[in-house]
Amino acid sequence: MADGGNDTAIAAERLRLDTLREYRIMDTAPEAAFDRVTRMVAELFDMPIALISLVDDRRQWFKSAHGIETRETPRDFSFCPYVIAEDAPVMVIDALADPRSRDNPLVIGDFHIRFYAGVPLRAHNGAILGSLCVLDRKERAALTEVDLARLEDFAGIIMAEADLRRIGAERDDARRTLERALDFSGIATWQYDPKADRLSTQGAGAELWGSGFEATLATGNGFFDLVHPDDRAALRTLLEETVANRTPYSAEYRVLNSERGVRWNAVRGDWVGHSDEAMLTGVSIDITEQKSRQENANLLMRELHHRMRNLFATVSAIISLTRHAARDVDDYVERISSRLDALNRAQNVLLGSNFMTGSMHALMREVEAAFPRIRWSGPDLLLPENALVAMALLFNELATNAVKHGALTGENGRVDVSWTQEEEGADDRMFRLTWAESGGAREVVAPEHTSFGTLLMERSVKNNLGGTVERRWDPSGLIVEIALPARWRDA
Structure with missing residues (x-):
């Protein structure tokens, strides 16, 4: 106790x-x-x-x-x-x-x-x-x-x-804490007296409106000098309606910040006090980053929509053309699956970057994972989406043909892929790629007729990439040489 x-x-x-x-x-x-x-x-x-x-x-x-x-x-x-x-x-x-x-x-x-x-x-x-x-x-x-x-x-x-x-x-401590919090958060509080046309602010005013904002914002009319000219008329009309009807105030507008350039502000306010002496009181928040993210998201959605349309068009063409070349249903399913796998490899590379370009090395790693006996070397380049898809289909047709008829039919067969791109500044810069097969179990001979795979490969190189493709059936194996205008940047 x-x-x-x-x-x-x-x-x-x-x-x-x-x-x-x-x-x-x-x-x-x-x-x-x-x-x-x-x-x-x-x-x-x-x-x-x-x-x-x-x-x-x-x-x-x-x-x-x-x-x-x-x-x-x-x-x-x-x-x-x-x-x-x-x-x-x-x-x-x-x-x-x-x-x-x-x-x-x-x-x-x-x-x-x-x-x-x-x-x-x-x-x-x-x-x-x-x-x-x-x-x-x-x-x-x-x-x-x-x-x-x-x-x-x-x-x-x-x-x-x-x-x-x-x-x-x-109370003073709470006010100082709030002011510091407002400074750190990029938020300013304000109160507008419509009778006296007087505006007072606290918080992150300099961050929102630029240094020296106090003198400019001393009056409601002065405030509009900081508003972007394209937004002034609409914002002034909205404020006049708010004052006349004593309704809440809500807007998003651009300001001319003397240090930070054009910024987006969001403002929210309502009336505090008796009707005759009421003050419009609210907050202003910098939403430039949110606006930027929104614009980027809209751009990305438009790009994604465009890309999906291209992808669906490519898939539709592959399905339609493969139907005419297939011997039977099983052969049709196998060919379609193989070409869709090629498209998937291209999409994996695009998803791993910025959706708009893809790495040549990343694409070759995808190809090597599907066909382990393919070896490759060359500088890493950034390929735009259409070029990446075209190269993915090209490599798929060459690799599939090597598995069925070429070097990859035997255990000792292999494929070596190498490429170069001429330095910037040279006239008629070219990208050159060589596909070299060797060690196959079968005799290498030219085909008797042109297959759909060959047509697809030539279309990818000539029509989509503006280049040339030459094939040569050497005793050691198929050699394919591709030349394209050098338009790709180093990764």
Whole structure:
């Protein structure tokens, strides 16, 4: 039980000290409002000394001291801790005779205190911060209950004054915190008085409107000087309608920021106050990044729509043309699946980048994954979407033909793909690629007729890429040489 009681006392004292710090009154300068109370109390009770005493963990400090020059004494010397401990008014009629105070330096020393009466200074949460007390250097009769009640009324006045200062300090802190938060968030608050055409702002004004914005935004008309000329008329009409009808205000418009160029702002506001004196109050937020992302998203959707149309057109052509070349249903399904796989390889490369261009190396890794005995070398280049699809179909037709009829029919067969691109600045720059098969299990001979795969390959090179393709059936294997105008950038 003793330990529990001690813990309770420690917690109560911690709360009391925290509350005292919350008031931020310790060691502040004298104030007339508090000095007036101690002077009145001293005169009312005919006492030479009246104190507003606040007690922290080591001292009692006097916010107001009438009748003495001292501003503080050690806590151990003071009477006020008795008020805190008893949570009630305390009187000492004869300090020399009272065991609580007879050895106190304030009693036996130069102060010669003989009489003390103090009442609690109770904070908003009930914690006792100190006392309002009266003292005399001679013995006195005990104060009556009426006298103590009056002293407690004065203590209430003191704490009401202290609470006003505490609430004001908290309000100022909250305002400063809000202002910092607004500065960091890129948001400005504003209030517009339509009668006086006066506009006031707080927060990230410089970020939204540029340095020196205060002078320009002093009036509603001045504000429009910062609005983009193309948006002024519509925004002015909207504001006039809002003022006339007392309706909420909501708009998105461009501003001419002196440091950051053209920026997009979003504004939201509503009316605060009585109808005749109401102020249009709201916030402004920089939404330039959101607008940029929205525009990029719209551009991407348009690009994706265009690409899907191209892809569907390519798939439709492959399906239609393959139907005429297939021997039967199984052959048709196999050919379609193979060519759709080629398209999928191209799409994988595009999805791995920016949808608009794809890496030559990334495409060759996709080809190598599907046909492991293909080896390749050459500079990495950025191919636009149409070129990437054309190259993917080209490699698929060559590789599929190698598996069925060429080098990849045998275990020792392989394909070497290499390419070069001439340096920039040269006239008629060319991209040149060689497909070389070797080690096949079958004799290499030219086909008797032109297959659809060959037509598709030639169409990809000639029609889509504007190049030439030459095939040569050497004894060692098929050699394909492709030449294209060099239009691709290094990756």
